[in-house]
Amino acid sequence: MLVTVDQATEYIGTGKLFHISGATSLLRRLPKGNWLGGSTEFFMDKGGGKATDQLLSLIEIPGESYRIETYGVDGISRVGKNAFANGYTILILPFDSEIHSLYAEKAAYFDDIFLNPVIGWIAADRLDKADRQSVSANGAEGEVYADKAVALHMSLPAGQSAELNMINIFEPDLDGPSILFPRDGFVVDVCLIDGKETVFADYIAETGLDTKLPLVGDYSGANINISIKEIADGKVYFYAPLSGNVQYRFAKRIDDYAEAFRAKIGDLSDTESVFTCNCILNFMYGALENEDLGTFYGPFTFGEVAWQLVNQTLVYLQIK
Amino acid sequence: MKLTDEQVKKLLEYEGPIQLHQLALNLALTRFKTVHKRNPGAETVAKCTVDLNSLLEKYEKIMKEDYDWIVSL
Numbered sequence: 001m002l003v004t005v006d007q008a009t010e011y012i013g014t015g016k017l018f019h020i021s022g023a024t025s026l027l028r029r030l031p032k033g034n035w036l037g038g039s040t041e042f043f044m045d046k047g048g049g050k051a052t053d054q055l056l057s058l059i060e061i062p063g064e065s066y067r068i069e070t071y072g073v074d075g076i077s078r079v080g081k082n083a084f085a086n087g088y089t090i091l092i093l094p095f096d097s098e099i100h101s102l103y104a105e106k107a108a109y110f111d112d113i114f115l116n117p118v119i120g121w122i123a124a125d126r127l128d129k130a131d132r133q134s135v136s137a138n139g140a141e142g143e144v145y146a147d148k149a150v151a152l153h154m155s156l157p158a159g160q161s162a163e164l165n166m167i168n169i170f171e172p173d174l175d176g177p178s179i180l181f182p183r184d185g186f187v188v189d190v191c192l193i194d195g196k197e198t199v200f201a202d203y204i205a206e207t208g209l210d211t212k213l214p215l216v217g218d219y220s221g222a223n224i225n226i227s228i229k230e231i232a233d234g235k236v237y238f239y240a241p242l243s244g245n246v247q248y249r250f251a252k253r254i255d256d257y258a259e260a261f262r263a264k265i266g267d268l269s270d271t272e273s274v275f276t277c278n279c280i281l282n283f284m285y286g287a288l289e290n291e292d293l294g295t296f297y298g299p300f301t302f303g304e305v306a307w308q309l310v311n312q313t314l315v316y317l318q319i320k
Numbered sequence: 321m322k323l324t325d326e327q328v329k330k331l332l333e334y335e336g337p338i339q340l341h342q343l344a345l346n347l348a349l350t351r352f353k354t355v356h357k358r359n360p361g362a363e364t365v366a367k368c369t370v371d372l373n374s375l376l377e378k379y380e381k382i383m384k385e386d387y388d389w390i391v392s393l
Contacts, residue, residue: 109355114348114375163382166343220353221338222346245354307347 001297002045002055005029011058012139017066019090019152019275020139021299022056024125027137027144030056035139036068036150038092038123042283042300044276049288049300053126057299061090061274062319065155068140070148073099077106080113084155088162088317090275091120093149095134095302103149104309105184105241113307117164119317120151121277122303134302160319162274166306167314168223169260169282172216172249179215179248188236200236212285214312215248225251227281227311239281239302240309257286258293261314265294273316277301281312321376321387325362328369330393332356339389342382348375 003011005026011018012033020030020037027037043050043057066087071079076099083089093100100122107113125132135144156162179200180192191200204211214225215238226248229237242248254260261282265271276298282288283300296316304315323331332353340346352368376383 108347108351112374114344114371115378117344161379164343220346220349221340222343222350224347243350243354245357246350306343 001058002043002050002052003058004055008056008058017061017063017152018139019059019061020056020137021123023053024133024135024144025053026056027135030139032142033139034068035137036090036092036152037137037139038094038121038150038299039125039134040123040280040299040301041126042280044278044293044297044300046297048290048292049283051289057297059275059298061152061154063154063156067153068138069151069153070138070141070143070145071099071151072148073102076103076149077110079118079149079151080110080115083112083116083118083153086116086158086161087153087155088117088119088164089154090152090317091118091149091305092123092136092151093120093305094136094146095122095124097134097147099147099149100303101186104186104303107308117162117317118305118307119164119275119315120305121299121301122305122309124302156319163318163320164306165316165318166310167261167264167316168225168312169254169257169264170214170216170225170251170312171223172218173252174249176250181242181244181248183244184241186238186241188238188242189234199234201231201234204231204236209250210253212281213251213253215242216251217243217246217248219246224310225312227279240311254286257282258288258291261293265296270318271295273318276314276316277304278314279304279312282314321380321384322373323369323376323387323390325365325369327391327393328372329365331390332365332368334393340386342379342386344375344379345383345386348372
């Protein structure tokens with residue numbers, strides 16, 4: 001739910017555990033307590049997508065046995081190993097920080113990263129603010145961080161397990177070319193388009209491809225999106241790193257993002273979730289303001305974590 | 321629900337369409353394939369086998385279908 005700072009302060013005072021997201025200026029005003037969070041001014045809430053710098057999104061997280069930890073660049077590789085044997089992790093990383101890049105590039109290779117669900121998001125203050133500061137927040141410490149990640153490691157009792165899933169409305173356009181990249185990374189100059197070496201920026205310009213559409217990679221049978229950030233100086237920059245070992249295609253066009261999400265959500269037998277987040281690009285490109293996406297409430301984010309960094313998806317965690 | 325090194329090697333080198341449905345497995349396999357491509361060898365396969373079996377053991381119920389597909393390769 002969306003609440004004021006005063007209301008959030010009261011909730012924190014109950015001692016329950018919360019995930020809280022909102023403008024950095026509001027997060028800084030919250031008291032110490034059992035909470036973690038990060039910067040965003042965009043939210044999925046009752047009645048649809050909302051944009052506000054006056055309210056915070058507050059999600060109560062059920063559970064009694066947990067730790068809230070702060071991770072720097074030196075320790076983040078242990079985020080998988082530090083999880084409880086049966087449980088899950090919610091992880092928040094500040095946008096455009098060294099730890100954001102490190103996690104994006106290396107998380108899939110961290111020890112034990114896939115053994116328990118790791119769900120999370122990249123937190124960002126409004127990108128058009130001159131004095132923006134994107135932060136993660138550790139309420140237990142009473143600190144916000146522009147250069148560290150904050151994680152909730154939750155332990156679940158025997159008989160319960162956490163499941164992390166993704167709703168991706170994008171599908172690869174199989175009528176379009178297959179694209180391979182020579183190396184991993186956030187930036188591309190040349191690639192192979194149907195086997196032919198091509199300057200990717202030139203290819204996009206010549207074909208008039210819509211750069212609001214992500215590349216969709218075939219990650220051993222899963223469709224994973226990589227979103228285009230910008231094209232500059234003959235290079236293409238992305239919001240997540242491409243893999244040199246994955247085949248990509250441009251996504252098929254989507255005319256109605258809200259309908260596409262509702263169709264996918266309608267196929268689910270269970271939409272109760274402990275935590276959810278959705279990509280800010282879906283909010284912007286898909287005009288999701290005031291578009292109801294059912295009971296998936298949470299922040300719109302500048303990158304999502306489903307073990308590793310993904311783009312333009314809704315990720316959600318359920319307890320079974 | 322345990323895979324052998326031989327079965328894992330086959331999976332790592334398989335180039336057809338992959339029929340896995342649990343996202344953790346899709347992503348883990350992508351990592352294992354990348355590691356194997358860059359450093360093929362018995363040691364890499366053995367490590368992948370250990371990691372893959374840890375996942376399959378932990379999520380036996382929901383990964384049974386995916387396990388059955390792997391052993392059918």
